[in-house]
Amino acid sequence: MYEFIKERLSLSDEKTFLEMFLLLYALVSAVSFLLTPYALIPIILIPVLFLTILKPEIFLALTFLTVYIQHTALKFMFSAGDIMEYPIYMIFLFLTLISWILKKAIHKETKRQISPLDAPLLIIFLAETITLLWTPNLELGLHFFAMLTCNAITFYLITAIVNDEKSLKNAVITIAVSTFIIIISVIVSKYYVKRIDMTLAKGVTLGFFGIEQVDKRPMGLAGGPPASELIVMVILVFAPIGFRYKGLKNNLFFIATLSAFYAIGIMAVRSALAAAIIGIILLIYLHPRTREKFIRNALKYVVSIGLVVVFLTPGFIDRVLMGFGYTEKLWFTPTKTPASTEFLSSSTQGVAGVNTRWLIWKSGFKHFAENPYTVLVGIGMSGFVYISKYTATETHGLVLSFLFDMGLIGIVLFLYLLWKIVYSMKEIYKRMDGSLTADIALGSVVSVIAVLGVDELVWGDLTSVSSRYSWYVLAFLAASYNVLKNKQLTHTDN
Incomplete structure (x- = not known):
């Protein structure tokens, strides 16, 4: 020996x-x-x-599996009623970052490929950071900065680790599994809710577990309506995989997609359902396997989704009507429905109503009128949330979040980001070659249109507690662009 x-x-x-x-x-x-x-x-x-520390893809998968979970988190309450939460996924996000850094240190050849979205997002990150100098509440602003930093790290790591066809496919499968778990939890929360929290100090709470309803709307482990944005994205990157099959496999993918629509229906997120329907129709039109019989395929989805909503969540239809100011007799709510459905159907506006949105946004425009210099440079990161008495955690509008945070400078930066997004989408569409990678990339293109272009007209921003979902949509677009581009360059070289 x-x-x-x-x-x-x-x-x-x-x-x-x-x-x-x-x-x-x-x-x-x-x-x-x-x-x-x-x-x-x-x-x-x-x-x-020891075996996993140099495998950042393992920790990234764990990040995907926990990204929806909202109430297993460290929570900070502010005197103005604002709240900031740090969910459990952040633990795995930083383990992913540490693993990636160690891997790069040991394997010098490991590099992250630059994407077209890097430059605008970096400039937006720096501009948002500078606005901390004049934000009305620096403490809240620093919490928003922490969330923005986590979002930027998420984008960086997804585009660094999801760098080939295999990793892109694995990423879609993993986040689809995560979404399926959340769908089950949403359904369970129709009948069972539970919160386990521990107060650490005044205004500071540690949440161990939470499966709940918000205004009697089932939200499951996700904790709130913004999670529906990621469900929409997953529908649109997952569905094209099913388009590749026929018979039983195609039907299984179709049923899985309908279950996601059902979850959005019982969560009663009107903008998300509209975005998902618009997205799936656009996807069917753009995808070469479904375009030939576009009318039949589109009707298959639209009619099925309509039946799911009418028979399983009828009160949701009344909620849509009331969101646009309808105050007459309810149409679709029968006398015997679950309590949550009855509540949705009898409530006047709900947090997503058009009138409520105008009340929220008026606070920002009023501040502009009283402080004209902020029109140019904005109220500052978290500033709108702090001054508005009508909103708790976010701006409820992606474009307006740029305006309220960074003023007209923010609008210029938004247009710069939009230009790079459109460029990436065009390049992906030009490279459609019928492969699975191309199908996923097409789904990511449509998800940007549906989530950022439709849903986030009345939801979302880049820095609040629920903003991480916007960055996932951008990250999957950038990763898909790079993978598809590299695939075709490799074939050209060969």
């Missing part, structure tokens, strides 16, 4: 080092286990950590 160890120690290649490590680890583990059986826990955990 002595001669064996001596011989091994004289060698320095990587294989020998690993052999030495395993030999010594086995010896230490055996001795530790003899002293106490509880040593088995670190004996197992340490090699697992």
